[in-house]
Amino acid sequence: MKIIQTHNIKVPKQVHTTSLGLPEKFNKEYIKKIYELVGPENFKTNVKGLMTTWWIGQESNIFLPFIKKVEEIVNYINPETKKLIITECWGAIYQKTHYAKEHHHLPNEISFVYFLNDSSTPLIFPDFSIIPKKDLLTFFPSDLLHTVPEHKDQQDRVILSGNLNYSR
Secondary structure (H helix, E strand, C coil), rough: CCCCEEECCCCEEEEEEEEEECCCCHHHHHHHHHHCCCCCCCCCEEEEEECCCCCCHHHHHHHHHHHHHHHHHHHHHCCCCCEEEEEEEEEEECCEEEEEEEEEECCCEEEEEEEEECCCCCCEEEEEEEECCHHHHHHCCCCCCEEEECCCCCCCCEEEEEEEEEEC
């Protein structure tokens, strides 16, 4: 298991980051497929940018290794008796001027963002921000407010994001 970093922020919450370690071929395939699938939720959610549906794993099975790996890592971080499973997963593309309004992911338990490329546009939490690096996976409590400021890079910012809940 890779080293997982824990970031203590002023609110009594923890944000976890780690490298997912998926092969480069998956990264390229994921980016290509997200570009193909965006459209249904464009500018309709807190993401004021391009977005797939909430269930990208059902739209394309190429995301199944990603989903399995994320669930494996989050259950390593949170070794509860009930397992956490991904209940929603979507792709988003931030082009120049796109942003995400401040929001949370309640009533879910844990949320995540996986950065498919480097970007200077951070993921901002109270008193803490994360600069996107390719292959960086970030977990956080779903009730933690976060935002993404206006994207100013020439290169698009591409992510996979989602929510996890305890299995029944």
